[in-house]
Amino acid sequence: MHEVALMTEAVRLAVEAARAAGAQRVTALRLRVGALSGAAPEAMEFAWDVVRRGTLLADARLEIERVPAVGWCPSCRVEFDTTGCWSECPRCQEPAGELRRGRELEIASMELE
Amino acid sequence: MCKECGCESGAGGAVAGVGEPRHPHGADPAHPPGPRQRADRADATLATLELNRPLLEKNDRLAERNRGFFKAKKLLVLNLVSAPGSGKTALIRETALRLRGRLRVGVIVGDLATDNDAARLRTAEIPVVQVTTGTVCHLDAEMVAQAASQLNLDALDVLFIENVGNLVCPADFDLGEDLRVVLLATPEGEDKPLKYPPLFHSAHVVLVTKSDLAAAVEFDRGQALANLKRISHHAEIFELSARTGDGMAAWLTFLEQARARS
Ligand SMILES: Nc1nc2c(ncn2[C@@H]2O[C@H](COP(=O)(O)OP(=O)(O)OP(=O)(O)O)[C@@H](O)[C@H]2O)c(=O)[nH]1
Ligand SMILES: [Mg+2]
Ligand SMILES: [Zn+2]
Numbered sequence: 534m535h536e537v538a539l540m541t542e543a544v545r546l547a548v549e550a551a552r553a554a555g556a557q558r559v560t561a562l563r564l565r566v567g568a569l570s571g572a573a574p575e576a577m578e579f580a581w582d583v584v585r586r587g588t589l590l591a592d593a594r595l596e597i598e599r600v601p602a603v604g605w606c607p608s609c610r611v612e613f614d615t616t617g618c619w620s621e622c623p624r625c626q627e628p629a630g631e632l633r634r635g636r637e638l639e640i641a642s643m644e645l646e
Numbered sequence: 647m648c649k650e651c652g653c654e655s656g657a658g659g660a661v662a663g664v665g666e667p668r669h670p671h672g673a674d675p676a677h678p679p680g681p682r683q684r685a686d687r688a689d690a691t692l693a694t695l696e697l698n699r700p701l702l703e704k705n706d707r708l709a710e711r712n713r714g715f716f717k718a719k720k721l722l723v724l725n726l727v728s729a730p731g732s733g734k735t736a737l738i739r740e741t742a743l744r745l746r747g748r749l750r751v752g753v754i755v756g757d758l759a760t761d762n763d764a765a766r767l768r769t770a771e772i773p774v775v776q777v778t779t780g781t782v783c784h785l786d787a788e789m790v791a792q793a794a795s796q797l798n799l800d801a802l803d804v805l806f807i808e809n810v811g812n813l814v815c816p817a818d819f820d821l822g823e824d825l826r827v828v829l830l831a832t833p834e835g836e837d838k839p840l841k842y843p844p845l846f847h848s849a850h851v852v853l854v855t856k857s858d859l860a861a862a863v864e865f866d867r868g869q870a871l872a873n874l875k876r877i878s879h880h881a882e883i884f885e886l887s888a889r890t891g892d893g894m895a896a897w898l899t900f901l902e903q904a905r906a907r908s
Contacts, residue, residue, distance in 0.1 A: 539701055543701055546699060546701070550699075551695070556695075608841065627841065628814070629814060630813075630841045630843065630844075631842070631843065632818075638700065638701045639697075639698060639700045639701050641696070641697065642695060642697055644692065644693070644695075645692070645694075645695055646692055
């Protein structure tokens with residue numbers, strides 16, 4: 534994944550939303566990043582220092598909420614922690630039918646001033 | 647309008663229309679409320695703005711680009727998804743051979759490793775590009791765009807994309823196809839649709855494959871169709887065997903009609 538492009542897009546969206554809300558500046562940006570989203574939070578933090586320069590987010594703090602991957606077994610009707618698409622239900626050993634969480638890659642919220 | 651999911655397509659369980667993008671059933675990304683004033687702060691100008699907005703719907707954007715590109719080429723594009731070994735490659739091979747002289751078929755085939763599937767198709771003189779995904783358990787729109795550029799699309803009418811054998815992750819990745827085709831082989835049992843509802847729900851077409859084995863594996867056809875009607879309620883259903891050719895005629899006619907509309 535291209536974290537610089539991702540973070541550039543995040544800043545662009547945040548500036549747009551901050552302007553629309555009539556804010557002077559953004560003091561915090563919160564992202565939600567799933568374990569299976571393909572984006573690495575460390576690389577996003579690294580890119581963040583560069584992409585926010587000279588924008589409404591220049592002094593903002595970045596908070597990344599990491600979302601663990603959770604599978605779902607329709608037979609047992611249970612959710613369980615997983616590390617990938619191939620994981621099995623811990624009860625019945627059937628492969629997970631669905632990924633409930635873990636693909637998130639989104640702006641959760643931001644603090645405006 | 648479908649009452650189960652609220653989507654626009656699927657009146658009467660038929661295919662909604664070739665070229666129509668697959669309807670997303672994800673969370674609603676577009677609900678930006680205004681800034682919420684924080685009562686606990688003396689500074690009244692400070693506010694939290696909830697956005698809950700996807701950062702980069704990169705795959706969806708690329709998929710739309712693929713779709714536009716394929717449409718301009720008047721290609722009918724099908725994304726074949728199933729569990730490993732349900733008969734995707736065998737079906738594509740049989741379909742391409744039987745359509746010879748009627749429609750020109752090309753294939754993009756994804757696998758974690760090896761190009762055995764591509765080799766099987768190549769021996770039948772079917773144009774094919776193999777995508778080896780390594781650790782990635784599905785194809786995405788970018789891989790498809792890349793692979794498509796290696797095919798002479800102007801010399802094709804139908805493009806089959808054989809996805810990696812997996813019933814979970816491919817559900818989330820639009821490739822820019824016209825139709826998503828999900829295969830259910832009779833030996834897999836009739837309750838597969840209940841175990842993988844998101845993928846079966848997203849199907850435009852369901853193929854019940856290996857019908858020649860149905861009796862041997864005591865496949866409960868009635869139950870299977872009932873399950874499919876419940877989960878894959880937008881899908882057109884065909885029962886066929888690539889081995890014996892049973893049921894292939896209706897599938898081929900369907901493809902010809904779908905291609906005429908694309
Ligand atoms: N009896 C019978 N066997 C079939 C039929 N279609 C495929 N097979 C067999 O099922 C096995 C798997 O078929 P493939 O076409 O390789 O299945 P696939 O879905 O492409 O497999 P992957 O690419 O590994 O996910 C092979 O041994 C085929 O010969 C069929 O209609 N009847
Ligand atoms: Mg195959
Ligand atoms: Zn289970």
